[in-house]
Amino acid sequence: MTNENKFHVQRYSAREVHERAAIEKVLDNQYVAHVGFIDPDTHSPFVIPMGFARDNNRILIHGSSGSRIMMSLAKGIEICVTVTQLNAIVVARSAFNSSMNYESVMIFGQARVLSDDEKSLALERITEKLIPGMWSYARPMTKKESAATLIVELSLDKLSAKARTGEPSDDEEDVSLPIWAGLLPLETKLGAPITATNAAGIEVPSHLL
């Protein structure tokens, strides 16, 4: 997946609006980012899956204020946050030309810890990304819960995006072979809500249907 079409975006400009929209769509579609950093103690690379939400020109990552990873991120260590969307298996006439259609976004930089004043909006964004409609429906967040949550933001100023799209690219001499080629689309969707044992009898709210 690394030797395919690439498009790089260093700064946000009019020329890149289309690509920017595609990048935002990937970030908005995906729930998990893979956050890479160098462990300050061992100097080894680490890649951790974390929930995230995009809010305008930043992504928000949250975790327990006691979590070692969140504390490292809060210190402003250098990170690389990669978000990947897999769209299809690309079946060519040969194994060599078979591939995957995907879009991926790598964001580079140093995260910044949000102040208490900035937290409320960020918590709403994170919640609404995960479960649209939840913020106004759920039991409101308490001050204690907010205090126990560390939120960092990473701007989208420095990013790189890659994609492979479209049909298989077969060698010219392979196209006439009696071998099928095409795409196997990968579809991810939310299934029907499963009510928790201790919520039996409570109606599934309309924002989840």
Added chain:
Amino acid sequence: MTNENKFHVQRYSAREVHERAAIEKVLDNQYVAHVGFIDPDTHSPFVIPMGFARDNNRILIHGSSGSRIMMSLAKGIEICVTVTQLNAIVVARSAFNSSMNYESVMIFGQARVLSDDEKSLALERITEKLIPGMWSYARPMTKKESAATLIVELSLDKLSAKARTGEPSDDEEDVSLPIWAGLLPLETKLGAPITATNAAGIEVPSHLL
């Protein structure tokens, strides 16, 4: 997603067979691994999505022998390969207790380049993981294609796995609230094959249906 139940596996032992099976299932279900490493030139962390396949106690990663990333991996730099499967959105009565059900596996170590003799079996494993039935159906791989492909293996000896499973964990005082809680299962599946424009009229082979 980082402050949930963790289970660590350092070495393969009888006691960990159940966990080992769960780990292998995640690796076998997922197409993409996020490969983290420290760029030798800039000393910055990088996280790259790459196709991979498990084969017994190793994962195989392949790419063009001209690719900068593959050449770095081939040098035996330290890497962290993370594979994540997202299973459900966990909807609690509060935003704070909402979460995601997931399984993730982090594999640590240094990759080793496969020799020409070792490549053929590895290419078959990689192809069959992506498209089961492809190896015997497709136009056979040429020596030139094999030579243009660099394959590295990373053993599963040093890994760490994490998971969040089950129902929402609400605060005791929240359970009596008239608020729904439960799971929104995430389902990923392959859709119906889409025939390539230049393969019109060729029947979709049975191994793809």
